[in-house]
Amino acid sequence: MMSDTQNQRLIQLEDVTKVYQMGEVQVHALRGVSLAVREGEYLAIMGASGSGKSTLMNIIGLLDRPTDGSYWIRGEETSRLGKGKLADLRNREIGFVFQQFNLLPRISARRQVELPLFYAGTPRRKGQQMARESLARVGLDERADHRPEELSGGEQQRVAIARALVNRPSLLLADEPTGALDSKTGTEVLDLIDGLHAQGLTVIMVTHDPLVAQRTQRVITLSDGRIVSDEANGRKLVKWVRGVGHENT
């Protein structure tokens, strides 16, 4: 199965299906999704609610396993891995950013960011250093000792991004990252994510907002558990601004 190109592919899904048993009824959340994402790509997943985008997101994020099909991350087939191995992969390879930030209450930003390192078993000194660096990366090193209650929504989301980045993951997985923010702070957070991508980070963003999706290079649209479109986005814009083309798959 493994071709040469697969090595450059950060993630690859092959005919992934997901079936939930809801009492008597079987719900087909995904009906055969195949998708490859290269390292450094900036991708949006769109779709109406119930289209299966959350399920796809959970599978890519290794929170869930496909019913059928295969999923490789960094060349490692994950659909048969145990819970513990999946937890390790999540810790190492994936940084999550959620709509509701999901910060722990009454704990300083620094400690929020150190959280993934706790589960990675990173020594404390080194973890503190890494957390400091990560907070600096999102421009919050000045507010490291503030608790979520003392931070604005935008700052909270930046803390969440710092937390997602702290263990140097291969992939940033953002689920409606601006859904709980006003448009100004939302733009700031998206600018930050754009900047991270520009530094080489692979970003997958789930959104229903076309304006958000516009910022990415590639938009996947899901409907009824299938990918109905997979197109390069803003090609003209990119060409016009940077003068370089975007290679579509």
Next chain:
Amino acid sequence: MRILRYLRVAMESISAHKLRAVLTMLGIIIGVAAVLTTMGIGRGAAANITQSIESQGTNLLSISPGSSNVGGLSGESGSAGTLTMGDVRALADRSLHPALALVAPEYEASARLVYGSTNSQNRLIGVTADYEAVRNLKVASGRFLSQEDSKAQSKVVVLGSGVAGDLYGSENPVGLNVRINGQPFQVVGVLEESGGFGPFSNDNRAFIPIEVAQQQLFNATRYRGEYTVSTINIQVVSEDQVDAAQRQIETTLRLLHNLRADQENDFEIFDQASLLETAADISQTMTIFLGAIGAISLLVGGIGIMNIMLVSVTERTREIGLRRAVGAHDHDILLQFLVEALVLCFLGGLVGVGLAYGVAALFSRIPSLTFNVLIQPDSLALALGFSLLAGLVFGIYPAMRASQLDPIEALRSE
């Protein structure tokens, strides 16, 4: 140490939810404080009883007449009147009873004491001079009865502190007169206050020469030509001679009382050791009983912990989901919640210990209480051990629930 890492997480979570933590701990705090104070009360009371028995000397024996047996009907212990002054004289022979140091008989009856217009009804004890040493009595003023008083059958009396107070108020009665059952006596001494309850306390007794009591005041019954006595107190030469003393007494008394081999003793010998044993039995039962009540409150506290931990798991579903997302394993979540329950219980236990000491300090300020609340290291260890155990037992189920939450469901929850 991995556990120490969870300890930090637990402390963080506890300090982030202080009110919830205090409410969770409350059951354990009260439980531990209850266990410690109830056991402390049991032990304090026991120590008090033991002390009062030991203050009379552990080498004290007392002989009582056996129960009367009229037509197969047994009377109460001591009702037979089989002990006499003859027995006392025989036991006083050191060559036959080398284990006996002092022999001090008692003849006890109730009498009315009158001074001026005040009077009181008291136990009057006829004793000899040796009684002072045998029963470890302390004279506050004047003197105790002497051998001369006995020989001359002097009408002199030594009063317990309570009796002296009742009759004479703050006046020193030594040298003054008192009428006992209408006959004039001179007060020669007053005892120190000894404490204790009711008629058994020396404070409420008066002492006169035994011959005066038997022959002049009460017209005591005779048995085989000798005046009867109520009790014979024996001081044994040393503690290790107590058994020997008992054998010597038994041999002599059976001989004097003409008992055949198949007849039972018509007297009973009590030693302080058996009294101590009884007291220890009672206090142990009491301690176990009180401890059980405390343990039940600890159990209730533990169930409270489980209750609040379960609510807390539900409340913190999103937190659990997030921890899963950033790489927590099942055992990470399990240990986090378990360590949190353990820390809560242990902290609750410590606060409970503090509270128990507070209660003990409060008890010691109540003047009418003759004993202290004794909190000993073993009950401390027991209480803290039990609170940790409660944390383990009642924390494991909520922790397992937390670790088994589906991360997707957990992240989705509002």
